[in-house]
Amino acid sequence: MSAEKFDPKSVLDSLPLLPGVYRYYDSKGDVLYVGKAKQLKKRVSSYFQKTNISPRIRLMVSHIARIETTVTRSEAEALLLENNLIKSLRPRYNILFRDDKSYPYIVLTGHEFPRLTYYRGAPNRQHQYFGPYPNAYAAKESMQLLQKVFRIRTCEDSVFSNRTRPCLLHQIGRCTAPCVKLVSEEDYRADIRNAVLLLQGKQQEVEQAMRAAMEQAAEQQHYEQAAVLRDQLRALYTVQQKQFVESTGSATDADIIALAQQDGLTCVNLAMVRGGRHLGDKSFFPEHAEDMEADEIVQAFIAQHYLNRSVPPLIVLAAEFHDEALAQLLSEQAGRTVRISTASSGERKQWLEMGQRNALLALQQRLMQQGGQKLRLERLRELLDMPELQRIECFDISHTMGEATVASCVVYENLDMRSSQYRRYNITGITPGDDYAAMRQALTRRYQKLAEGEGARPDLVLIDGGLGQLHIAMEVMQELGLTDLALIGVAKGEERKAGLEQLISPDGTAQQLRSDEPALHLIQQVRDEAHRFAITGHRAKRGKARTASSLEEISGVGDKRRRSLLTHFGGLREVAQASVEQLCQVEGISKALAEKIYQQLH
Template sequence: MTSQTTDEAFDPKPVLASLPNLPGVYRYLDKSGAVLYVGKAIDLKRRVSSYFQKSDQSPRIRLMLQQVAQIETTVVRSEAEALILENNLIKALSPRYNILFRDDKSYPYLVLTGHRYPRLAFYRGALDKRNQYFGPYPNSFAVRESMQLLQKVFKLRTCEDTVFENRSRPCLLYQIKRCSGPCVEHVSNDDYRRDVLHAVQLLQGKADEVLVTLQQKMDAASEAWQFEQAAVYRDQIQSLARVQERQFVSSNSSEQDADIVACVVKRGAVCVNVTMIRGGRHVGDKSIFPSHGEDYEVDGALEAFLAQHYLDRSVPSAIICNLSSHPEALIELLSTQAGRKVVINTNPNGERRVWLEMATKNAELALEQRLGSEATQLARLSALHEALGLSDSAQRIECFDISHTMGEATVASCVVYDRLNMQPKEYRHYNIKDITPGDDFAAMRQVLTRRYGKIAEGDGVVPDVVLIDGGKGQIGIALEVMNEVGLSDVLLVGVAKGETRKPGLEQLIVPASGMTLQLGREHAALHLIQQIRDEAHRFAITGHRARRAKTRTTSSLEDIEGIGAKRRQRLLTRFGGLQGVRAASIDDLVQVDGISRALAERIYNALH
């Protein structure tokens, strides 16, 4: 490792002179030691030196170089190893000048479990070798659509193990012919295994093979005068044929699993569209917009995406993209990671070229919509600056709301608007405790004290504006809290509903100026406030409902003497949840294994 740091103007020459002509990773740091940029190089000396020798650097790179106070380098054995280290550091450090493709949420899979009667399920998380996984898919909708298709054709079970193991009669899915009823042995183990095998073949893109097999079985059953069984095969063939009709990716393609990745750069913004082909079937696409993408060209942005996106993630057999060069190091790295050959096709032809053109068009459309949305948000934010007298640099807005049901399970929400968009990763729920039920003023005091007490101590970002969903009472509490924690300079705005509580009649209470504003229905600033306020309201209700459901489900049965984990599970399974237990009579409760008459009466009385 090589480095230099000094309090004076940074002189890179001593560091550059000592750099080797070897592959490695370099890091630029500022005076505080924060990492500004991470990069990789086949030749460290040549690559790092080029930053300080070029005179035509972009404004963004010139700004970065002005802040550099230290250079650190790490030598590695190969370009592929440098690629791994570079992206691990980018993921861990989030450098200010690197393009960042943040996609922390894991992609969903469709899973067939390793049980005697395998279960078809939606799955996110680490993969277990005992199960079969198919994917990843671009979103949960694509997984659930595939599950519905497989249920219609092969009638595989989707129920949880606790339900499956305690059934005494088939469920509704059996009645509507979406499950073959393995829980009550309405299908033999061999027949169910055969259906699972066909489902796997379909997911692997071998639909034609499945159709041939089903046709042969139907013909054999007909010849043996087993017409009911032949009708089952006929229905499967017809369902599978309808599924195939819905595909617009050719099933003749040799690439049954492939990602088509197209990058578009326009007006300083970057969009990458990932279209996923799974089992020869188009299952959806996703457009991703990176942070810090200014000044990047298509190749630079796309190479960064491929490295950040696929490292430590499932890789399809083929990646088709619009890179202008062949990324040998990345191919080597992804092939090693996948344990098989991964093809990155940068010059496709035939139908693959059509796929890439389709993905490119989707990226262009998504980027245009994004730019249009940002222009609208910029206009709204500018209008808010003018209406409230904010400085041009003000852009971070936090909004609070309180939600409860007659004082039960009170939850406060905090949502964040920053960088011309809502920032869901920065949202927070606060469970409100130790207050008089229904006291919204006390709830507001608690959430503001908890949040801004920490921020005042340096743990967090101070907002430019705080919106409070409420009138003069709530805004008065907010003023007291902000003065107590030492953040009295933050602008507070109360958003009070109008007399008829209709959107567009809101009153804005601004204690700093003593004003109460009522903007016009079409005022751009009001639209921004409504957007943020409504999101805070939605997020508060979501948190409240989750907390209320958890409280009611756990406490109602757990607090009854004689009800342990096993009996509670039997009750919930038998009656389909807590509401079903509440609706059951004493005679119904007695039918559950382990529930005596006396205990049934105790349960009934406790729940009523």
């Protein structure tokens, strides 16, 4: 059914004045847009009655061939459903933010001697969590600084429970070695309390407590303890000089959302303040936001970013926020009031100005990168005579002498690598080392669904390999009825040097581009990413296979002894890290067998 034939009247007449979610589809069945409404009838009707809608929305309406709606019990429930559908369906006309994996936290575990560690995922009530941090670098740097000051253990429980002498971290002054009782439980607890206070932004309290303890130790002539506290105070002072921007006010937890727009590109900058300390920021570049207003973009970001994720008690914006239903839903989700306010003056205004500067800087860097990518893509289009070239997929095979064969497929689209669309294929049922069979299996699995009408269609498929691999790709496409897909083989040059690659066409002709040719740089970028993705998967698969089989291959280690080893140490990796003396402590493991196990695993 064509878009012109669609008559919305019958649908609009049947819609209720109730909250819900609506979805627009085109004639191919692809979702165009997902939205929520307090009253479905009024909201959906407005798309077909407005005369002052933007060209983008007018174009979307012209493609609508079907409308689906879902009635919900409340506007809040509609918000949640809308957010889930946007993330799963990724509609063409919605503002889309990358759905990042969970943010990192710093964790102090609930053990007798708590452990300092890095964590992603849902918090567990048994432990203390600090964060979230905007990125792994910020979290791990804070951990290193805490180690310098308070020397808290970071080792796994299985290692901690089986040590007989201090580890290297103790020797370099990064751990007090509670594993071998070189620090009392009371002193270790004091370090933990001070670390918690520092993570909460209470630096002055930490300094006062440590200075008082140092003076008391000196008065009691416990000079060694006083010297340790003195060194900790010095380290704390150094940390404060290196630490992120500090708040001059109270120990606030807040997120600051700033926005910059330039040349059709939008950047949303999220800065995180925890315990009054500015931990860092992260930039997001939404899709489909070209002609959207700033308040629409920020509202979409808040919904997509915070629903079903940790929310701080304060969110600071540049402009007023009017979606009361979303604000109320965030408060219900957090179990406390979440304030969304503007930064009119003072420290919040400074935070926001810093966020806006960072957003503009990130935007300018992205524009420069895209300028280079545009040049590369334009040159490749000219070279291949493919003016509509947008989406490139590339395949590579990785194995070690036929072991643990893995194929990769990476995607380049809209001037960037699209990691969320990457795929790996574990290759089975072939002769080890047969790259042709591996390539055949990967291509067949990748494009079988495309032949059935599902999935995104690439404009160009790159095959990492020579004419043989390219012929395999041609055969697979012939079998699947996809002979119109453009194929190019990328053969490594002499001595496998970068810049000497040859591009092989299906007719067998080979072309070598100049090493400074932008089109070649784009091909190298995509090919190298396919290689990296394949070899990373291969190494993980190989390592898992080798570790899993290593104990079974040792004569004298049957099921019972293998279970005893795994139970005692907590896992295969810990068994491999154990010394001969530690292996001997396991029931049923003699010294001779322990030495045999150690030699086999090393």
